[in-house]
Amino acid sequence: MQSILAVDDSPSMRKMVSFTLTGAGYHVVEAVDGQDALEKAESHNIDLVLADQNMPRLDGIGLTRKLRENPKFKTIPILILTTESSDQMKQAGRTAGATGWLVKPFDPNRLIEVIQKVIR
């Protein structure tokens, strides 16, 4: 079973994402912010990271940058959840090494669709 690290500081969003992905047959590891995600990523076998952009301590872009510094996470897909899809955000995500982005709010089915595009 493939593992997805779901990172969001909002418990309800985390719950929703986790429920959706678990239902789609993925194993979900939850993290409350970027810093927490870094620790969880180390201790679990993660196949994909789904990170909210705006979080305390370490945001989605920062997390992406940190993960890419580690050879272990050089190639895994990292998707950023964001409420904006501005060019600036995209540029920041791209430079940090993110795989793609998903605009909030999203339909649970859309989430699965996007995830299935990058891991199978």
Added chain:
Amino acid sequence: MAETYQEGSGAGADFDLSQFYQIFFEEAGENLDQMEQMLLDLDLSSANDEELNGIFRCAHSIKGGSATFGFSDVAELTHQMESLLDRLRRHELQPIPQMVDVLLESADASRSLLARHQAGGQGEAVSTTSLVRRISELAAGLVPGDAPAVAPPPPPAAPAPTPAPQAAAPAPAPKVVTPAVAGQARTLEIQIGPLDRLEQADAIKELFRDIPGLGAIRDIESPQANTRSFAVETTSTNDDLLDLFAFHVAKEQVLIRDAAAPASGAAADEDEETVLAAGAAGGEAYGFFSEAPGAPRADAPHAAQAPTQAVKVAAAPKASEPKVAMQAQMESTTIRVDVKKVDQLINLVGELVITQAMLAQNSRGLDAGAYQQLLAGLADLDRNTRDLQESVMSIRMIPMSIVFSRFPRMLRDLANKLGKKVELVTLGEATELDKGLVEKITDPLTHLVRNSCDHGIEMPADRLAKGKSEHGTITLSASHQGGSIVIEVRDDGRGLSREKILSKAQERGIEVSEQMSDAEVWQLIFAPGFSTADEVTDVSGRGVGMDVVKRNIAALNGSVEIDSAEGYGMKVSVRLPLTLAIMDGMSVGVSDEVYILPLSSVVESFQVNADDVSTVAQGSQLVKVRDEYMPVIALEKIFQVPRFDPNKSSNIMVVVEADGSRVALLVDELLGQHQVVVKNLESNYRKVPNVSGATILGDGTVALILDTGGLVRRARH
């Protein structure tokens, strides 16, 4: 502000999002509380990035959640708040008091909107139109009044940021042909689209109807099938219009054109480009970067939309990387549990404690030598049960800060209304209290704090005249004292006036004398309908108050004490038991029955001397205890206890105090003191006069817990 959200877009076909509503409501409530607290703590002259980012993130989280779960009204309002906060944290605007005011009001409105959703749409509808307008005005740099709100433009030397993506006013998307100047009437052509449903644009028309002074709007023919066009006459700037429209349609979907201006080639090109970009943005719910690690190949063309020119990004995301780690850490170390589960656990542990007590009692007669191991095991059980009980009870304990946190806001509003200057000091916020008590203590405390602000603290001028500082201080403190928690509300205001209270009491026909001690005089203000306020304000002073406070606290087995010095202030101390579920009780026997008295209300007990008891009218009896007469209540008569041994009679009196009065209860014997697990009689059986609950004793029999307050009242009548 390149965000879009459509109503219900979060609701998936196969997914029932309602299962996450509760957790979202709780989370949003916490975010709103936190935001309010941070707004109140905000020092406008030196607001730091961390604080502003923290407030921003609260609004941002609520917006994200409410949009996801389909609460579009909350999403709209918080979206506006977020836009204003975003400009603040980017230092594009200077924070001013009006902003704090409108944000606080918006937080309240969000709370009401959420409460309404939580109640399934029941309750009063909340209109946010004017709030939304005020926020967008402030975000646009317009200030009601004359204070300059717009921050000076950043010095050109600063690393030039790319256009702020979320900023309200300088949104990059819409192209404006004519310079939009406020105050000048203009005729505009506004095109909205592309839209999934053309009715979406009706909301735009409603804006013009709802907001006085915005101008006039009428439909005109639209060049494209999936767009709507309007002719608008207005004095508002394009930015303001865009901000307003943004509640209903994405900014990218709005095209504003000056109707008078000839469509020059350049302008037309620009317009076209905008519409194209908007179309793309509308459908672009996700994307992948080309050649990014893990990106699917098939999507490569999609990613071509990402700009190819190299832009330094180092500066942008840094702003949202504050060091506030506390909340996140707290979150990862706590879990949410339904209160019902905790109560069930407490109940079970209560049963366990009773079983354990039964075992302990039954084992007492056993031979210590023969049953050594069994007895050692029972001793362990005893200790473990006690520890378990303590731990389980502590689950229900929550810190007083939950109660205290509502007062800064309340006092701020109240002091503003009354024209007073008040500072609030809180002490002992970490003191823990049973959740059930916290809920019930909030109203009485609110009343006391209000009283202090309204009646206690003087007007600034009066304070200065008396040589006091202009600012009054109200101190809220909580502390553990023995098995109780003591909450104090103290102010340095005018204090209680002995003369005033005495004369007021006389007017109301309450018996008073000059010999009464101060403490006795202060107790008079607990009489129903008593108020010493010179004039009734709409805040307090209608005389419904202190008696209700006292009654509520007495219902929690608590007591209220007042201390006051005229001219220097007063202090109200509320003493409460730590929990409602376990109580220290004194068991007394009457014939074969056992009754429990709350230990907190027991004053003393003694053998009755027949000479001290005198019978007065209608057979009621009084007993003289150290020169004080108090009514005697024979429990035997009240509960009609059958007596099989006619030679035996009650000859021990236990003096109990409640509501400031004492009565002597006549009982056969004193059995001992112990902790009892309180079982609610009302929910298990029905309300019984003079009984507040029941408990199960060590031997398995049921004993009633007496309602001392009820007994005292009974003796009065």
